[in-house]
Amino acid sequence: MEKVLMLGAEAIARGAIEAGISYATSYPGTPATQILEYIALNTDIPCEWSINEKVALEVAYGVSLTGRRVLCSMKHVGLNVAADPFITLSYLGIRGGLVIAVGDDPGSYSSQNEQDSRFYAYFAKIPCLEPFDGETAKSYTKLAFDISEELGLPVMIRSQTRLLHCYSPVTLENIKSQKSINLFKDPQHLIAIPAHVIPLHKELNAKQSKILKILEKYKFNEIIPGNEKIGIIACGLTFTYALELKKNIPILKITAYPVEEGLLKEFLSKVDEVIVLEEGYPFLEKIIRCFHPKVKGKLSGDLPSEGELGIDPILELFGKKRKDPIASIPKRPPFLCPGCPHREFYKALLEARPNFVTGDIGCYTLGCLPPLSALDTCLCMGASISKAVGIAKQGIKRVAAVIGDSTFWHSGIPALINAVYNKANILVCILDNSVVAMTGHQPTPHLGLTAKSEKTKKLDLVEICKACGVDSVCEIDPFKKEEMISALKRGLDTPGVHVVISKRPCIFVAKKFKEV
Numbered sequence: 001m002e003k004v005l006m007l008g009a010e011a012i013a014r015g016a017i018e019a020g021i022s023y024a025t026s027y028p029g030t031p032a033t034q035i036l037e038y039i040a041l042n043t044d045i046p047c048e049w050s051i052n053e054k055v056a057l058e059v060a061y062g063v064s065l066t067g068r069r070v071l072c073s074m075k076h077v078g079l080n081v082a083a084d085p086f087i088t089l090s091y092l093g094i095r096g097g098l099v100i101a102v103g104d105d106p107g108s109y110s111s112q113n114e115q116d117s118r119f120y121a122y123f124a125k126i127p128c129l130e131p132f133d134g135e136t137a138k139s140y141t142k143l144a145f146d147i148s149e150e151l152g153l154p155v156m157i158r159s160q161t162r163l164l165h166c167y168s169p170v171t172l173e174n175i176k177s178q179k180s181i182n183l184f185k186d187p188q189h190l191i192a193i194p195a196h197v198i199p200l201h202k203e204l205n206a207k208q209s210k211i212l213k214i215l216e217k218y219k220f221n222e223i224i225p226g227n228e229k230i231g232i233i234a235c236g237l238t239f240t241y242a243l244e245l246k247k248n249i250p251i252l253k254i255t256a257y258p259v260e261e262g263l264l265k266e267f268l269s270k271v272d273e274v275i276v277l278e279e280g281y282p283f284l285e286k287i288i289r290c291f292h293p294k295v296k297g298k299l300s301g302d303l304p305s306e307g308e309l310g311i312d313p314i315l316e317l318f319g320k321k322r323k324d325p326i327a328s329i330p331k332r333p334p335f336l337c338p339g340c341p342h343r344e345f346y347k348a349l350l351e352a353r354p355n356f357v358t359g360d361i362g363c364y365t366l367g368c369l370p371p372l373s374a375l376d377t378c379l380c381m382g383a384s385i386s387k388a389v390g391i392a393k394q395g396i397k398r399v400a401a402v403i404g405d406s407t408f409w410h411s412g413i414p415a416l417i418n419a420v421y422n423k424a425n426i427l428v429c430i431l432d433n434s435v436v437a438m439t440g441h442q443p444t445p446h447l448g449l450t451a452k453s454e455k456t457k458k459l460d461l462v463e464i465c466k467a468c469g470v471d472s473v474c475e476i477d478p479f480k481k482e483e484m485i486s487a488l489k490r491g492l493d494t495p496g497v498h499v500v501i502s503k504r505p506c507i508f509v510a511k512k513f514k515e516v
Helices: 008-018 033-042 053-064 076-081 083-092 118-124 134-151 194-206 208-217 238-244 261-268 283-288 312-317 341-352 363-368 383-392 405-421 461-467 481-493
Strands: 002-007 023-026 047-049 070-075 098-104 155-160 167-172 222-224 230-235 251-254 273-277 356-358 399-404 426-432 472-476 497-503
Touching: 002 008, 002 134, 008 033, 008 070, 008 098, 008 134, 008 155, 008 167, 023 033, 023 053, 033 047, 033 070, 053 070, 053 076, 053 083, 053 098, 070 076, 076 083, 076 098, 083 118, 083 194, 098 134, 118 155, 118 283, 134 155, 134 167, 134 208, 194 208, 222 261, 230 238, 230 261, 230 283, 238 251, 238 273, 238 312, 251 261, 261 283, 273 283, 341 363, 341 399, 341 426, 341 481, 341 497, 356 383, 363 399, 383 399, 383 405, 383 426, 399 405, 399 481, 405 426, 405 461, 405 497, 426 461, 426 481, 461 472, 461 497, 472 481, 481 497
Parallel strands: 023 047, 023 070, 070 098, 098 155, 230 251, 230 273, 356 399, 399 426, 426 497, 472 497
Antiparallel strands: 002 167, 222 251
C-alpha cells in the first residue's frame, strides 16, 4: 500500500475506482468538478460530462440496472436539478452499487446558496456518509458501494469545499474488478406508477432500521471519551476542528446519517452541556435539542448561522485564539479575465440599451459587477430566459436574457421552447466561449469532445435554436463591435423571440481547441 497526497475530490474518485465502478457521470460544478476529472484523466473507466445533473443521475441509474457499480457526482445546487429522479430512486432501489457524491459549499465560495444536502438524504430516506479528511473520503466512498448493494439503495457522500479542495494523505489500495453485467427486470420495483408506489414506500420504510444497523456495524458514529462535563458533537469535517482544541473533552463523532437515537442519548446522559459543530445548517442540532436542555450551536447564536464555520468561531467559543493568526489579505473578488470575449459582448449590450437584462450562472455572471454592471438579476441555471419571458409578459419592452453555452445546453433549451410557444417578445443572448469556463474548461456538446477528450459529434447551437422555433438567430464575434450592437438592437426592437450568439473561444482554450 502506498500513501499519496490527494485532493478530497480526488480521494472520493479513488474510492470509487477501488470499489470497481464501471462508469461515472457528472455535470461540472465547483467544488465537485475534480471528482470526475480525476477518473477521466487517470483511468480507462468510461465516464461522461452529462448535459445536466438530472441526466447524470438517470444515466447512473441505468448503469446500476445492469448490476454494475457507478458513481454520480455534482455540486449541492446540482442536486436540486437531480431531485426528481433522486427521490424516486429510493423507492425503486438499485441493483449495482450507486453512490451520489455531492459537494456542498458553506461560505458560497462559488455558489448561489449554502444549502445543506443532508436534508435531501433525510428526505429521500437514504444513508448519507460525511467524511472528515482525505483518507475517510476515499474509504467511505469505497464502503458506500458495499452499503448501497447491501441495502438496495443509493448512498450519498456529502462533503464540502474545504475538504474537496484541500490535500491530505490518502492510502492507495487494490482496485476491485468490475462486476459482470446482469440486466435486471422487475416491473414491480422498476416502474414508478401509482399502483406500485405504496408497496415500494412500505419497503423503503422497512429498510430504515436496517440502515441504522449497518451504520452501527461500520462504526461511522462513535464516542471519544473525555473527562470534562462539556461535550462536543462534531459532524463530518468539524471533527478535525474539535481535535484541534486539544482538550480532554468527550466528543461524539458523527460521520453518517441517520444517527441512532440510543447513541445520542448515551452521550448526552454524561454531559451537562453540549456544543454541536456542523458545516451547513443546524441539521443535527435541532435533533439534539429534543434530548438535552443545554445546547450551544447555530440555533443558540453561539456559532454563526451563515458562511463557512471553520475553526475560528470554535476557538473563540472556548476562549482561545490561533497561535499563528492568518495574515489580513485584501479581498479580491472574481472578475472577467483580461481579454475575455464576454467583456466585449457586454460593452455592445450596454450600447444597445435594453430596459432589463436577466442573467444566468457562469463566468459571464461577473458582468454584473462594476465597471460593466450589465446584469439586473441572476437566479439559477437556465432561469435567464424564463425570467425574461415573465418580465416581457407584463408589457416591459426590450428585455434581454444572457446565458452561457454550457448553461443553455444544461437547462436553457426548454426555456427557449417555452418562450417561443408562449409568444414572448425577448432577445436571448447565448455567450459561446466553447467550454464550461467557470469550472475549469470542460468540453460542451458543440465542441466535439467527450470527457475523455475523444472526438464526437458536434452539435450546432444555431440549428438547435432554429429547431426550437425562434424568429431569428445569428452568430457574431463579439470583437466585431458595430455588427454586434446592430444585431442586439434589432433583436430588442423586433417582436418575437430572437437569438444572438456571441461566439469566440475563452482566451485560455482558444489555442488548445483550434484544431478541434
